Amino acid sequence: MADLPKHVVLLTECYTLEQHSRFVIYLSPIAGSAPTNRGYPITNLRLCYQTVEFGEIDIHLCTLRDRQEFYDPVGAAEKLGICDASWPLFGVLWPSSLVLAHFIQDFDTGSKRVLEIGCGMALTSLLLNKQHADITATDYHPEAQTFLDRNTLLNEDRDIAFELVDWAGESDTLGLFDLIIGSDILYEDGHVKLLASFIDEHANPACEVVIVDPGRGRKNKLSTALVEYGFTSSHHKPEHTDYLNEDFKGYILQFER
Numbered sequence: 001m002a003d004l005p006k007h008v009v010l011l012t013e014c015y016t017l018e019q020h021s022r023f024v025i026y027l028s029p030i031a032g033s034a035p036t037n038r039g040y041p042i043t044n045l046r047l048c049y050q051t052v053e054f055g056e057i058d059i060h061l062c063t064l065r066d067r068q069e070f071y072d073p074v075g076a077a078e079k080l081g082i083c084d085a086s087w088p089l090f091g092v093l094w095p096s097s098l099v100l101a102h103f104i105q106d107f108d109t110g111s112k113r114v115l116e117i118g119c120g121m122a123l124t125s126l127l128l129n130k131q132h133a134d135i136t137a138t139d140y141h142p143e144a145q146t147f148l149d150r151n152t153l154l155n156e157d158r159d160i161a162f163e164l165v166d167w168a169g170e171s172d173t174l175g176l177f178d179l180i181i182g183s184d185i186l187y188e189d190g191h192v193k194l195l196a197s198f199i200d201e202h203a204n205p206a207c208e209v210v211i212v213d214p215g216r217g218r219k220n221k222l223s224t225a226l227v228e229y230g231f232t233s234s235h236h237k238p239e240h241t242d243y244l245n246e247d248f249k250g251y252i253l254q255f256e257r
């Protein structure tokens, strides 16, 4: 840092989503114009790095810095119906994703084909990939795959299959799965019906479903909908959540048929 001008006070990473490349730049609080890097536009999207430990396994993650970040220059997210306020939701690590990953850590996935829905930063997919499970991650956010690929690289693991999928969509090439997982994906009323039908369409005749819900008040509605599709339903609290900073008020929802 000794060679830097005195007015340079903040080191951050800015990320051009269009180019999927990484730049480290020094932001000056007195800079008068938008920074550029060799003529390419640079966003002020700020990122954060962390490592989540699962016993001996470390999962490294690059996420958005917080839920204030936003970058949709060509309206790709807007076209998919993702409003400005919802844009960053995919890009941070939600407590439910930690609960899901810790629960799945000891789950015997064996040769099961596993699908993560609404994966966001895809912590559980990254963990399962590290454990050599057959995992496919999905989300409808246009930048989800960029972060997934980047984090897979960060963990020096093989690529994770990904498909950009909207639960409301009618055509995807995912096929059927033996285990379907997701965390914090019941945050709008419309999600219950969409998710139940999406899960039914992607579940093998024998299939397990694990959804972690932080207590957003829609778990019973999802259970009712999935029971109509032939699943049995049970809810339980995680054994402990010592890895979270706050109490977890939610449940692990398990469905089977």
Ligand SMILES: C[S@@+](CC[C@H](N)C(=O)[O-])C[C@H]1O[C@@H](n2cnc3c(N)ncnc32)[C@H](O)[C@@H]1O
Pocket (backbone or CB within 6 Å): 089, 090, 091, 092, 093, 094, 095, 096, 097, 117, 118, 119, 120, 121, 122, 138, 139, 140, 141, 165, 166, 167, 168, 182, 183, 184, 185, 187
């Ligand atoms: C609150 S975030 C949770 C992300 C991640 N599962 C976690 O727990 O950290 C909700 C996720 O669901 C995704 N999502 C919301 N609506 C969706 C839809 N209709 N189809 C597919 N994914 C959707 C969002 O893009 C976002 O990644």
